[in-house]
Amino acid sequence: MGESSTRSTLCFLSLLLLSQFVSAAVEDGLLNNGDFETAPAGGFANAVAFGDGNKSLPGWTTNGTVELISSGQKQGGMILIVPQGEHAVRLGNDAEIAQVVELEKGSEYAVTFSAARTCAQLESLNVSVGSASQSVDLQTLYSVEGWDAYSWAFQAAEEEGRLAFKNPGMEDDPTCGPVIDNIAVKKLFTPDRSKDNVAINGDFEEGPWMFPNATLGVLLPTNLNEETSSLPGWIIESNRAVRYIDSDHYTVPQGKRAIELLSGKEGIISQMVETTPQKQYSLTFTLGSAGDSCQPPMAVTAFAGDQTQNFHYSPTGNATRQAGNLTFMARAERSRIAFYSIYYNTRSDDRSSLCGPVVDEVNVWGLSGSTGLKARGALFLGLVLAVVASLVA
DSSP states (O other), X not given: OOHHHHHHHHHHHHHHHHHHHHHHHTOSEEOTTTTSOSOOTTOSTTOOEXXXXXXXXTTOEEESOEEEEETTOEETXXXXXXXXXXXXXXXXXXXXXXXEEEOOTTOEEEEEEEEEOOSOSSOEXXXXXXXXXXXXXXXXXXXXXXXXXEEEEEEOSSSEEEEEEEOOOOSSOTTOOOEEEEEEEEEEOOOOOOSSBOOSSTTOOSOSOOOTTOOSOEEEOOBOOSSSOSSTTOEEOSSXXXXXXXXXXXXXXXXXXXXXOOSGGGOEEEEEEEOOTTOEEEEEEEEEOOSSOBOSOOEEEEEETTEEEEEEOOOSTTOOEEEEEEEEEXXXXXXXXXXXXXXXXXXXXXXXXXXXOEEEEEEEEEOSHHHHHHHHHHHHHHHHHHHHHHHHO
């Protein structure tokens, strides 16, 4: 083999190895020491707090007072909550942790993380990558566990980004501050519209990373950016979050994912769908229960164009799902569809954790020609399946 051929082969192998490294860097899942279970130099027992710019917290740089806490650790008479595993970090006033992550420029990503409030009542967390940022309110406790998993989405402006979590320091007590754990990133893909359904991601199968052992789902906080959402195609246009759930831990009407509507009228999901003015459409969806001991009554309000209708969850027999249908006339080239829970529901087993009805299989069909027939056929099939399920039960 000649020198030129050898050099070419080495260049090819180098590029191949580089491409594999870059691909590995953007894989979905837990970040480098995203669960804070990697011991610092000297071990966990000798590493409690890290100061400005300290790099002793494996995988992360720190600014301000960042405390590495352990499960069961107390502050005064309060036990600090560690969401998962044995360790997590707590951010003091104006404290920050950050990690540089490899990205694909122009792509959208969702960051999933667990967070718990400590002694402050107005705690929040600023999450950012470059110039993109969002403040996540931690004031509302959605579960009796004392912590929740959240998600936030961003579009990569460069090939790498500095992912940062900062405590904005809203409280005077410097010993208070949010606890963070289990940080993961997932690259998002926006599903294509089907030929007959103008709703995007109506089955909610595309969304943020969910840990296999996480039983609380993922909260999607307020996000009014239609173009960048951790639930592609949808906007969370409310004061409170909605919950993204999976079939491993909840009852899901169809597929692996669905949305549980929390907080009554303060938890709204919506989407602007492409429509033809003066054409009639049908919004169909499945209404269900998450199987999480949510206390009745449960009901949703559905919006489609200028039409609104309430749907009460009242399945027959042992059925866990029922079909909903709302017909509307499009007035413009884009029409809004939306859902929120009518009631403020809590679980019967603890009377504290927020819950609500489940929405899945959202479709918007044009009611003309074969498309209209398919829409009516799909609705009829849903009703038949519900009746059959109740009879079998």
